[in-house]
Amino acid sequence: MKRTIAVVLLLLVAAVAPGVVAASVRGSPDLDLYLSDNRVTPGEKTQLSVTIQNTGDIDSGGSPANEARVTTARGTTLEMRESSAPITIKSGKVAAGSVPEGTSPPIPFSIVVDEDAALGTYTIPIRVSYTYTNQISDRSPFVQQQRSVTETHDVTIVVEDESRFEIVGTTSDASVSDSGTVTVRVQNVGSAPAEDATLSVQSPNSDVTLGAGAQSAESFVGSWAAGETKSVTYRVNVADDAERRSYSLQTTVAYENEDGEQVQSSPLATGFVPGGAQEFEIGNVESNLRVDAEGTLRGQVANTGDVVAANAVLVIDTQTQNLNPVETEVALGTLEPGQASDFAFDIEVGEEASAGPRQFTFHVEYRNNEGEKRQSDPLDTQVAVGQKLKEFNVEAVNATVTGGQSTTLEVAVTNNGEETLSDISAKLFADSPLSTSDDEAFIQSLEPGETATIEFAVSADGAALEKNYPVSMDFQYDNEQGDTKLSDTYQLPVQVNEPEGGGLPVIPIAVGAIAIALIGLYVLYRRQ
Structure with a gap:
């Protein structure tokens, strides 16, 4: 260990009586550096957590407060230095602040281990700089001395055979307001196999749940050879009001290493973008419906969503009095995104119906990618019913x-x-x-x-x-x-x-005939 010491004398009291010598507390910090986990594997991107242990040295004791002062390292910084170790250091100088006697919180340094790193033990130097008070008077008049120190400590890392994992692909057929699957492909890019491995996935967002509505799920994958890729599929559910954006998933691998120890990998981040909500649209509607007649309502239904609607059926929901569909369902077949299908419903319009616009409501029943039955939101359209047509x-x-x-x-x-x-x-x-x-x-x-x-x-x-x-x-x-x-x-x-x-009127002729007959009878009577 190398030390460079600069001495600074500070007078805390403006005037000190000549010849007066105050009792002093003298001491210094005593730092050691440790790695909480010094095992790495070739190609690994990881963090080395450095812990500072300060045991402190007291040369001349005094009050507890002053003893703590002379043993505390203040303004402490750490800088990991390049060496023969097969790593690339990604972190610069890191501030650790004041380090009293005891153990500091872990101080992280990001490193990348070379892909072709040879197995073995390597030394990494860490430069530590700090200041401390090496002497302080224990009673008035108060006098103290400060020193600045830069020293180098060595820590060791061990490059060894180990399992290490990377996500190499993620696919999903899930869509907003529906369930589907997410398939995660993970490769063991390390140099050692993993045994009894379990792959776990967690959703940090409540809009995406796994399985029956949980925020996490796991799958046992067993033995996992070095270089092998495992594909694991999880069921996911996307909320009705979820946005169509990327949703993150965190994946970890728990396994048993070659020494029989239980190990858990660092979190592996991935994500997926759900498809848009399944939607349909009614268009090109026409009809010849009239009061007191049977007519036909025709149109097209289009799949305007991003997911295939298998075995789709259009159902007419209209329950309006005097409008009676002969059949209430029309098979549409399988509708790919953007595909449309024609439909026609024969509808009897009662004689009590009124002519004018009438609203018809439909919905589409279909099966999603998982073969599960789904039903669309209501689809409304207006159709004119004509006046009754005389036969x-x-x-x-x-x-x-x-x-x-x-x-x-x-x-x-x-x-x-x-x-x-x-x-x-x-x-x-x-x-x-x-x-x-x-x-x-x-x-x-x-x-x-x-x-x-x-x-x-x-x-x-x-x-x-x-x-x-x-x-x-x-x-x-x-x-x-x-x-x-x-x-x-x-x-x-x-x-x-x-x-x-x-011609002559009928009544006058009849009256004349009667009169002539009566005259004739009278003349005949007189002659007798």
Whole structure:
């Protein structure tokens, strides 16, 4: 050990009486340096923790306070020096402050051991600098002396066979608001095997939990040869409100070394970025829904998330009265991120429904990467429900009848809907002064837009005024689903005309005939 000492005399009292000699306490610190763990392995990045032990020397005693003062090293600094040891020193000068008698807290120095370091014992010099009070008077007038010291201490390290671990890869299929897995690949980059090894992982953030919701998990991996890489997969859960950013994980390896000792590695930091929350979007929605009819609601559902949605099914949640889906689910198949699938729902709209915009709600059921069943948030869309559409367009082709006579009323019937109608039975209703002796007609079927003409026998009372009189009719028919329906009632105008030539009125003629008959009878009576 080398020492360099500088002596400084300080007068603590401005005036000291000549010839007065005060009793003094004299002493000095006595420092030794130790490494709490001096074993390292080739290629290791680690910290050497240096501990200072100060035993102190008292040459002349006195009060306990002054003895403590002369044995305390103040303003202490340590500097690890380069040597023949196969290491690179990453720490500069480190301040240790005041070091009284006893043991200091550990003082860390960062080093990197050479990858090709030969096994063996090496010496590392550490330069220590401090000041201390070597003499102080124990009573007034007070006089003290200070000294500054720089000395070098040697510590030893042992480069030996040892297991050492590094994370060489991390992958994850977890996403926000879902569970998944994180796979950590760890390599034993040391020069010795590890036995009965256990790999532990810890999440310091509550947004990421492991297993059934714990902050840590471990997996037994057994024997671990030098140079071997182990892959361990852990189940992780990411909170609903988690951000999409990197989340750190700390990994440690506990194992038994070649000497049968239980050893734990330094923490190994890694992390992963969860995928975005699984999301879906409804688009390209169109429909032909109308009051009192069955229509189709069509659209597309797209996977706008970052995770595959396997075996996806779109479910319609609408519970609105008078809107009744024929089927409530549509299979979408497996949707890759960004992929969309068409859907169509047949929906019956009741006759009591109102026309206008209606909201439909859907959700997607699917399986995530773990094969677990998941359900999306509600997906809403608005669809317009149209006014009720009359099933037929009805037009009178020949709708004129002469008073006191009959005619054939021809009616053109057109299918106004979007499906073929069959077994169409028409029924005509007439009120006085009109009447019908043939009030039924039949049409086998009508395709959308197709027209057929049907006929009815209509008569007009001879006393009917010349003007339009109404007749009404309705239809009973079957739709494409085989359901029998009854249509609305349709009204048609029938024009009643007077007889041609404007003939004598019926009543005056009858009265005249009676009068002539009476006159004839009177004349006959007189002749007798």
